[in-house]
Amino acid sequence: MNSKGYLKHIAYDSVVFGFSGEKLKILIMKYHNTGLFALPGGFVKFDEDLNDAVRRGLKERTGLDNIYLEQFYAFGSVARYKPEIMETIMKANGQALEEHSWLLDRFISVAYYALINYEDVVPTPDALSDSCDWYALDELPNLMLDHADIVAKALQTLRDNLERKLVGMNLLPTLFTMKELQKVYEAILGEKLHRGTFQRKILSLGILKRHEKQFSGAAHKAPFLYSFEQK
Amino acid sequence: MNSKGYLKHIAYDSVVFGFSGEKLKILIMKYHNTGLFALPGGFVKFDEDLNDAVRRGLKERTGLDNIYLEQFYAFGSVARYKPEIMETIMKANGQALEEHSWLLDRFISVAYYALINYEDVVPTPDALSDSCDWYALDELPNLMLDHADIVAKALQTLRDNLERKLVGMNLLPTLFTMKELQKVYEAILGEKLHRGTFQRKILSLGILKRHEKQFSGAAHKAPFLYSFEQK
DNA sequence: TTAATATTGTCGCAAATTGAGACAATAAGT
DNA sequence: ACTTATTGTCTCAATTTGCGACAATATTAA
Known part of the structure; x- marks a missing residue:
């Protein structure tokens, strides 16, 4: 992972919805040694479609291909630029800051929501996190950066799309x-x-x-x- | 305009809707000496919100503040990466390629649509273009890159939002x-x-x-x- | 001055959609 | 065989929608 391979300033975050115990749940990552919770996200390779990057990341996180996926908003405020948070995460993982300095830059994050069958998923953490788990929407931990806003907007968009797209059955x-x-x-x-x-x-x-x-x-x-x- | 001042790989495009002669029209730019038509767009400064960058560009293009604006999609396919087109535009304007080489990189474009009162607008070209004019949706010229797709998706989103947001009156x-x-x-x-x-x-x-x-x-x-x- | 014309605001009615309860059917458990 | 919980479906009223009709009115023509 380096600045040669990935587009700078561009990330994605995903709100992965599942349904279990009569509740909507989403996948949340917890980073090593930091107490930080975040949405599953990632970066886009130079020669990769944005949509494909998200599918690639979701495959790693859930084990699933062919996920129902909708892009819903690009979050681009300056306020979400908090390099010290990324620094904390990298230090907690023993990463060399110089090599990965592009990660300390400002990012605009394109947000997607996914609808998957809860039973099919094997939530899988990545190298920087020690868990990737389901949380009910009304029992979310404090999420870093603006990720709570992203979840709220995902849910709002899902509601708005509920009749127009035939969304419900993708969760079963x-x-x-x-x-x-x-x-x-x-x-x-x-x-x-x-x-x-x-x-x-x-x-x-x-x-x-x-x-x-x-x-x-x-x-x-x-x-x-x-x-x-x-x- | 240089890579110090703007985020790399990120652009925006805007579909500015106006209503005149009982038709929906949008603003289209024509680049100098190239025969290329494009949507009004631009880049995001390092210390600038994405939304503010779009408002800044729209102010330049229309003279208006406080425009009704909706973000609707981030276009991020690799297929839209055509450096030779940007090269053509820059050469036609006597720009030094070295200094602006960041413009030849791949861009992900966040698309917005705006609704404005036709009569209030003074369409204004930028430094690279010799016109910025209204075109009826059914009389558009051939647009470069995937800009025709962007327009189509803007119209689709506008239709979908027509009842939920009270959109109609912003065009009058x-x-x-x-x-x-x-x-x-x-x-x-x-x-x-x-x-x-x-x-x-x-x-x-x-x-x-x-x-x-x-x-x-x-x-x-x-x-x-x-x-x-x-x- | 009066009549003709085009368009407006509103109404009425039928058709379609929605909200809410009711009833018979049925798969267990007693 | 009887009870219980839940299902599939129906009915009826309330609401919303589609579509035509009518009187009102600003202007032009006669």
Whole structure:
């Protein structure tokens, strides 16, 4: 990793959404010996598309290819330029400052959100961090720099896109019940939805394929299983 | 202008929308002696917010402060890296390549759209261009690099935002008629709207202030004038 | 002075969409 | 066989939307 290989001044950060325990969660990294928490991010190689750089980083962090990904904002304020923070991280990792001085420069960060199936992910820290873990949105640690703003804007954008893009099913396994899908929508919107109305609305879109019944093992009528009808 | 003063690899491009003659138009620059057409763009100073850099550039290009501005996408593909084009532009302007070699590097461009009142603008070319002029969206010249894609995505985003943000009135003078506002919406959406329904919908939002009648001078009932009720 | 014309503000009504409750069906557990 | 929890679907009212109609009015023509 050096200034020959990566574009200066440009980074990306990713808000990786997963759904588990009826809650929306995101991946957070914790840096070695610093107590600093941050979004998974990275840099762009000279000969690499910005989008590909993000996919490459997400593959390392989650083990997944073909992730649902949306770019939502480039954060470019001067206020986010805090070289002492990067210095702290590098020193805590025994990195030579001279060789990596480009990392102490100002960065504009292009932010993406990803939607993945929680069960498929193997969260994997990078060389500078000792953990990469799920945190519920309402139980986030203090994030460094403006990463809390990035999360807030990611969630807002996800809400805005909820109807226009068919976003909900990317957070579930291939097969899921209508109730599970409704819980996803409720978690994203932060409000309860009426069961009958939700079911009617989703089915009217004609994008779900209904499968044979699931045997839930519970003491009540078993729900249908659905899959997302890819176009 | 040198690499000391500006961030490397980062540019912005702006799609400046105006409304005139019942059509949506945007500002296009034409570079000296090259036949190249491009969106107004620029670079970010080391100690300058990205958003401020765009406002600074737009001020130069239009003479306006306090422009309605939305960032919508960062274009970062490798395919848009065409150093020979920038070289052509610089040579046509007698610029020394060595001094400005940072301009021949790869750039990621953060794209914004602006909505302005056509009448208020004095389009002003920069040092490298001999014109900065309005072009209707359906009569654009061939734009360099991926600027046609940028325009297409700007229009798409504008459409998507049309209801959520109260976008229409930023393209009109302070006082305007309901018919004028409807024409703006129709130009953005690319379709005719029903008059009665449109008026009912807009008025129900409660964001317009009705003024005394306009005396249109035409042979029919004079319409009300409205202004946008600032919050 | 009066009639004709074009456009405006508003209304009415049917169609479509949404919100909320109700009911039968059903997979266990008792 | 009865109970319980939950599901799929339906119905009905409330709301929103699409579309045409009507009176009002500023100007021009007769």
